[in-house]
Structure formats: structure tokens, C-alpha cells
Amino acid sequence: MDQTSQQPQINVEDFSRKSLEFYDKIKAKLEAESLNKYVALDYETSKYWLGETASEALTKAKEEFPQKIFYLIQVGSLTTFSIQSVRTSDLFGKKKSYDFSRTY
């Protein structure tokens, strides 16, 4: 069986919006207790997993829900990943950028 057929589907824009709505509800608590740690969010179950690294947070989340996908945030940061050698035109998938004026 082709294992790729088991991969979850994702609408990145919709998934990110719902995840950020969930993050807004727990943001104050996380920023007070876990600033700069990484958090994997699941807006469907309202659960989250913290880690010192991105992979640690995701691994904890995957241990509980192996088939789910998660939104990854570095607590207190506007963005999780900073890539100073890559431009929007280099991105995989949608090439347009989003005007996120959110401040955490």
C-alpha cells in the first residue's frame, strides 16, 4: 500500500487561521510560563505540547496523535522559523505571502 495516501490533507491558510485562533486563547498562559519554547497546537482537540525544540514539541504531539497534523509556534514570537537565505519566490506550494499583521 502506498503510504503517502495516508498523509493528511491540509489547506494551509484555513489550518493556520484556526490554529492561530486557538493560540490566541492560550497565548497569555504560554507566554507567562513557557516563553521561547516551541508549542505544537491541535485546535480540534484544544490540546498542545511544549518542547525545547521544534522537533521535541512535534514528537510529543505525534506520540499522542500519530495521524494528525499540528501548527507549530515558538511562544512569544511572530514567526516560528526565520530563513534569511530564502525569498517568497523560493517557497514550495503557494508563492504568495500573507500579510500577517498580528503581534504576539
Next chain:
Amino acid sequence: MILVGRIDEKNQLWVLITVGGLHSKQTIEALIDTGFNGELLLPLQIAIPLGLQLAGAAPYSLADGSISQQMLFTANIDWGTKKRTATVNVVNSDIALIGGGLLHGYILLVDFQKKQLVINEPGIDEPSPSPSPSEEPKIDKSEKKEKK
């Protein structure tokens, strides 16, 4: 020591890393990029044949100042003598990057004079990148007091 890398003629830092997905695994040479805070960034042409697992999404900030929501993948990697899971960002590029996230908790030693690059693990490898006390320049405090 978990692995040894190389420094090229342009003073760029490279290490070998083996990356595995659902379909295959491949050993590639990746550039250490301290302007990237993620763990591993792979070009599309390397990532697709591996069959990386979709892990979710995350907000990225890029060199042109934009912020973008992008998919995030995971891979199994041989990180020197260790096997672990790493998050992977996939882009249209030619070069694989290792970011600060993968070096978290390790000691990166770079000697540009001898062109040597070593990644060590704290607690197992105990070299000190700073000079030992006997090598530190001595300051004659009495001399400074006299000048005041």
C-alpha cells in the same frame, strides 16, 4: 564528537547528514546556515523522492521581510552517531541547510585557520572552545591602580 564537517574555499561550513522519509533515505551534504533557526531545510528535488511525512504548518519569516504560512514536514535523520527526528522546511532551492535548531544543545567548533569543523555533544565530548585560564592574558591590576 558526533560528526566532522568541512570548510570550503569560500569559508562555508558543510556537514554530511542522512535523511530518511517514507520512501527512501539519502545522504546529502548540507550547509550550516546561522541565518536559519529551523532544523533542516531541503530542496524540493531532494524532499519529494524521500517521501517526507507532513507534520503540519508554521509561520516563516523570509529574507524579503515577508511572513508566510508554510507546510512543515518531519524526517528521520542520522545526525552523526545519533538517530533522531527533525523538522524539515521544503523550498525551491539548490542547497540543503542545517539551521541553529538542529545544533541546539551541541557544541559547534570551527577553526577557520586549520579549516576544521567539529560538532560535539556536551557531557560526552568535553573540549573547551575558550582558552584555559593559563592561556588567558594576565592583567596587572596594580599597574592600573597606579594610573588612577
